Amino acid sequence: MIETLVVPLVKIAVLLVGILTAVAYLVLLERKVQAWVQVRLGPMRVGPHGLLQPVADVIKLIIKEDITPARADRWVYTLAPIIVLVPALVVFAVIPFGPETNVFGIRMPLHVADINVGLLYIVSIASLGIYGTILGGWASNSKYPLLASLRASAQLVSYEVAVTMTLVSMILMAGSLSMVEIVESQQARGLWFVFAQPLAFFIYFVGGLAETNRAPFDLPEAEQELTGGFHTEYSGIRFALFFLAEYANMIVIAAVATTLFFGGWLRPFPSVAALGLLDIVPGWIWFLLKTFVLLYVFLWVRATLPRYRYDQLMRLGWKVLIPLAIANVIVTAIAVVVL
Amino acid sequence: MTDPHPVTATRTPVQFDTDELVINMGPQHPSTHGVLRLILRLDGERVVDADVVIGYLHRGIEKLSESRDWTQIVLLTDRMDYVAAATNNLGYCETVEKLMGLEVPRRAQYIRTVLAELQRLASHLVWLGTHAMDIGAVTVFLYCLRERELVLDLFEEYCGARLTYNSMRVGGLPADLPVGWDRKVREFCDIVDQKIVDYEQLLTQNRIWLERTRDIGVISGADAIAMGFCGPPLRASGVMRDVRKDEPYAAYEEFAFDIPVGAAGDTYDRYLVRLEEFKQSTRIIRQALDGMPEGPVMGKVPRLIKPPAGETYHAIESPKGEIGFFIASDGKSLSPYRFRVRPPSFCNLQVLPKLVRGHLVADVVALIGTIDIVLGEVDR
Numbered sequence: 001m002i003e004t005l006v007v008p009l010v011k012i013a014v015l016l017v018g019i020l021t022a023v024a025y026l027v028l029l030e031r032k033v034q035a036w037v038q039v040r041l042g043p044m045r046v047g048p049h050g051l052l053q054p055v056a057d058v059i060k061l062i063i064k065e066d067i068t069p070a071r072a073d074r075w076v077y078t079l080a081p082i083i084v085l086v087p088a089l090v091v092f093a094v095i096p097f098g099p100e101t102n103v104f105g106i107r108m109p110l111h112v113a114d115i116n117v118g119l120l121y122i123v124s125i126a127s128l129g130i131y132g133t134i135l136g137g138w139a140s141n142s143k144y145p146l147l148a149s150l151r152a153s154a155q156l157v158s159y160e161v162a163v164t165m166t167l168v169s170m171i172l173m174a175g176s177l178s179m180v181e182i183v184e185s186q187q188a189r190g191l192w193f194v195f196a197q198p199l200a201f202f203i204y205f206v207g208g209l210a211e212t213n214r215a216p217f218d219l220p221e222a223e224q225e226l227t228g229g230f231h232t233e234y235s236g237i238r239f240a241l242f243f244l245a246e247y248a249n250m251i252v253i254a255a256v257a258t259t260l261f262f263g264g265w266l267r268p269f270p271s272v273a274a275l276g277l278l279d280i281v282p283g284w285i286w287f288l289l290k291t292f293v294l295l296y297v298f299l300w301v302r303a304t305l306p307r308y309r310y311d312q313l314m315r316l317g318w319k320v321l322i323p324l325a326i327a328n329v330i331v332t333a334i335a336v337v338v339l
Numbered sequence: 340m341t342d343p344h345p346v347t348a349t350r351t352p353v354q355f356d357t358d359e360l361v362i363n364m365g366p367q368h369p370s371t372h373g374v375l376r377l378i379l380r381l382d383g384e385r386v387v388d389a390d391v392v393i394g395y396l397h398r399g400i401e402k403l404s405e406s407r408d409w410t411q412i413v414l415l416t417d418r419m420d421y422v423a424a425a426t427n428n429l430g431y432c433e434t435v436e437k438l439m440g441l442e443v444p445r446r447a448q449y450i451r452t453v454l455a456e457l458q459r460l461a462s463h464l465v466w467l468g469t470h471a472m473d474i475g476a477v478t479v480f481l482y483c484l485r486e487r488e489l490v491l492d493l494f495e496e497y498c499g500a501r502l503t504y505n506s507m508r509v510g511g512l513p514a515d516l517p518v519g520w521d522r523k524v525r526e527f528c529d530i531v532d533q534k535i536v537d538y539e540q541l542l543t544q545n546r547i548w549l550e551r552t553r554d555i556g557v558i559s560g561a562d563a564i565a566m567g568f569c570g571p572p573l574r575a576s577g578v579m580r581d582v583r584k585d586e587p588y589a590a591y592e593e594f595a596f597d598i599p600v601g602a603a604g605d606t607y608d609r610y611l612v613r614l615e616e617f618k619q620s621t622r623i624i625r626q627a628l629d630g631m632p633e634g635p636v637m638g639k640v641p642r643l644i645k646p647p648a649g650e651t652y653h654a655i656e657s658p659k660g661e662i663g664f665f666i667a668s669d670g671k672s673l674s675p676y677r678f679r680v681r682p683p684s685f686c687n688l689q690v691l692p693k694l695v696r697g698h699l700v701a702d703v704v705a706l707i708g709t710i711d712i713v714l715g716e717v718d719r
Contacts (some may be wrong), residue, residue: 038481143362147384147700215475216547306547307475309701310384 011112015092023247024054030299037303058240066236069140076139081234081241084132087125088248094118095255096180098265098284110265110284111180118179119171122256123164126211129245130156136242137230148229151310156211158317163207165325166200169332170260173197183264190271194261197332201261203325205297208253210313212246215302217313254294255287262290359387364703366395372469372707373714375688384699389692393685396718404678409435409509409644412678417503419680420716422465425458425494426657428507433588434653434664435509438646446634447511448590453524453627454497454506455589455655456620460531461490462658462711463613463620470610470708471542474551479541486534489527496520510640521628528621535617543614552607556694556706559604566693567686570660572710575612576604582656589655594626606709613711645673659683659711680719684712 028043028050035042043050068077098110115121130153137149171177173193174185186193194201210217231242258264265283308316365376374395380387400419404412416427429451436443443451468483491501496517498506506513542548558568563576573580581598583591599615601608648670654663660683667677687710694706 034477038478039485040481143360147360147362151384218475303478304541305476306471306542306545306551307701308547309551309699311699312550 007106007108008112011108012093015112016089019089019092019248019251020244022251023244024058026247026251026295027057027243028054029295030302033296033299034303037300061240062237064236066238067233069142069233071141072233073139073141076135078238080132080136080139081238081245082132083135084129084245085241085248087128088245088252091122091125091252092255094121094179095252095259096183096264097287098282101282101284109180114178114180117177119167119177119182122179122252123160123167126249126252127156127160129249132242132245133230136234140230140233142233145230145232148232152213152230154310155213155217155313155317158314159207159210159217159321162203162317162321162325163211165322165329166197166204166207167260169197169200169325169329172329172332172336179259179264183259183266186263187266192261192263192266197261197328199324199328200332201257203321203328204257204261205294207317207321208257209298209301210317212249212253212298214250214298216305216307218302218307250295250298251291254291254298257294258287258290262294366392372712375707375712375714375717377691377703379695379700379703381700384701386695386698386700386703389695389703391688391691393688393714393717396714398719400719401678401680405674405676408673409646409675412675413507413509414503414505417505418715419682419719420462420657420659420662420684420713421502422713423458423462423658424502424504425454425506426462426655427662428504429455429589430653430655430657430662430664432507432509433655434651434666435644435646437653438649438651438666438668439509439644441510441638441640443511443638444635445590445632446515447636447638449627449631450512450516450636451507452590452594453624454494456624456627457490457493457524457527459620459658460617461487463617464490466613466658466708466711467538467610470705470711473704473708474548476541476548479538482534482537486531489530493520493524493527496523508637508640509644511635511637515636521631524624524628528624531617532621535614539614542610549607551701551705552610552709553605554603555606555698555702556709557603557605558690558694562693563604563690566690568660568690569683569686570656570658570711571612571616572609572687572690573660574598575601575608577602580661582654582661586654588653590627591623593630594623596623596626606705609709643673646670650677654681657683659713659716660687682716682719684710684714684716688712688717 031053032042032050034040043053046052046056068074093112094115096109096111096114100107100109133152133156134149137145137147137152140146170182170193173196174182176182176185209215231239234242265287267278267281267283267286360381362379362381363376364379366374368375376392376395378390378392380389398418400415404415407415413428413431416431417424419427435441464483464487468480468487471477471479471483494504494506495501497520498504498513500506558566558572558576560573560576560578563573563578568576569580577600579598579600582588583596584598596619597615599612599619601612646666646668648668650665650667652663652665654661656662661681662683663681665677665679665681666675669676691706691710694710695703698706
């Protein structure tokens with residue numbers, strides 16, 4: 001009873017609260033990092049160094065008037081933010097935050113579910129969010145959001161191909177689709193896969209930037225051109241849901257990258273026994289640390305680079321990243337068979 | 340090569356074609372630099388045609404000037420190109436001086452040159468920042484405004500104002516330089532020269548920046564002349580035309596400086612030309628400070644400024660291009676009989692529809708940025 005029902009429910013609750021808090025503070029972190037790069041201070045007024053800013057933002061967004069444009073498709077308009085957010089949260093179910101650990105005397109793995117097609121699950125569920133983007137832009141019945149959602153659909157579909165291809169090469173390396181087994185395979189080899197597959201990681205990361213609509217690929221929400229993009233007409237809590245989803249997706253991309261390429265919960269250099277001292281640090285802390293570093297790179301890139309143009313983005317996706325990813329799969333497959 | 344989009348004087352009637360999407364950009368659009376409004380006809384994301392609608396910031400400065408006395412008009416010129424108020428002041432004052440045949444002391448000429456070049460730096464900093472931000476590089480914007488702040492501090496110390504300076508008078512200047520000002524200006528020049536390197540590292544060789552600006556909005560030198568392009572955009576098309584060299588005013592004749600000229604006439608060349616102008620401006624400022632003559636800063640000006648009957652046109656090189664003033668005086672009243680400005684932003688803006696045709700929506704904002712307009716000057 002406890003094992004089958006209570007523990008998973010508690011895990012889900014902890015995970016949801018944790019992710020939503022992480023998202024709120026990721027927004028703050030983004031504003032702070034951007035500000036520091038740009039010789040500003042960022043939020044400073046709410047709480048010490050603006051630490052309570054996320055709370056203020058949430059309250060503001062909730063009490064704001066929630067407007068539905070008169071000519072919008074009411075049902076789809078309401079549904080779209082939910083379609084975006086739910087998949088972004090659900091994919092966390094298969095992400096292993098750490099090895100089996102004792103929590104309050106109960107021995108349990110630090111993930112909600114270890115399904116044998118974990119990676120496939122992530123890929124398929126995460127893509128569902130695109131529907132929300134497209135429908136949101138379409139249902140607003142407004143020209144700028146429509147343009148933006150067309151951009152979004154083209155962009156997300158094409159970059160997903162490249163990202164999925166890199167995942168295929170990782171599956172070949174690990175010989176499994178289960179997220180836990182992928183980490184264990186890295187443990188067995190004593191090697192983070194990023195060192196074996198740097199190209200795959202690069203393609204995955206660039207594709208990940210594009211899939212989460214982050215700079216330099218933030219075309220669907222290009223402020224300067226489309227005045228906010230597909231969520232231009234949204235306000236209040238529904239806008240907040242889009243916002244939450246974007247940052248939750250960033251965390252997903254970073255967490256999956258950590259699992260696949262950076263050894264998940266493993267300490268640095270898992271094969272070097274001399275560094276055994278580092279094992280004092282629990283696995284989940286290593287995991288969160290690596291995810292955090294990757295997220296920081298997301299923010300850093302945004303503060304540094306200009307934005308690609310729509311057609312250039314498509315060209316980069318189809319003519320550079322996808323061929324590279326396919327070539328990488330072939331080379332990996334040959335290497336796995338030969339070695 | 341024939342021009343695929345010949346420039347015609349008549350406006351094409353708006354057709355309600357089901358294949359084209361008409362969207363309205365502005366006047367509150369975040370990246371139209373003020374209150375510019377564009378009506379774009381799109382085929383997908385490709386711009387088929389653009390209509391520029393202006394006039395949202397019209398304050399009737401030219402007509403207003405005809406009922407203000409000659410000294411008061413200086414502060415109206417501040418409010419035209421408010422990003423480069425000092426060069427507007429300079430253009431107006433020199434025109435009136437030309438009309439009256441006034442002699443301006445050499446020291447005043449030198450200080451005017453320094454002020455005009457500082458103003459060019461400030462204006463180009465705003466341009467670079469907003470242009471980069473339109474293309475998505477937000478950080479450059481904040482860096483540029485950080486340096487512009489230093490120029491504003493210098494102007495504040497000189498004339499007390501930070502935006503609308505009212506920094507010149509007919510016949511000279513309102514005040515001599517504050518003590519220690521020239522040292523601060525030199526320090527500022529050193530800072531700018533260093534920071535330019537930073538900006539170049541962020542943008543000049545950046546792949547994305549190159550892809551976003553190369554071959555975007557190409558205009559040939561002949562077309563540019565035909566359409567009245569002026570200033571850095573004209574020079575980027577390979578036309579050597581700079582009022583500072585061609586018809587020197589203030590003290591420009593006495594300084595050595597180069598006029599950067601582009602070749603391709605695309606957005607990237609316009610960017611490079613302006614970046615080089617930064618360096619030339621600091622060069623001029625340093626020379627002017629080194630050779631600063633002693634003497635008064637105000638010439639012999641009658642207490643009541645009342646130019647003789649006649650008319651004149653005088654142009655100077657503002658950061659945006661050639662700003663010209665046509666002033667007619669009837670010799671009797673205390674205000675101009677006719678006051679007319681040739682605003683560089685306005686003349687450059689009329690090229691925009693030609694530039695954007697065939698490009699994507701994302702390029703439209705890049706092209707608005709590259710011609711560097713200030714709506715206060717376009718509408719006046």
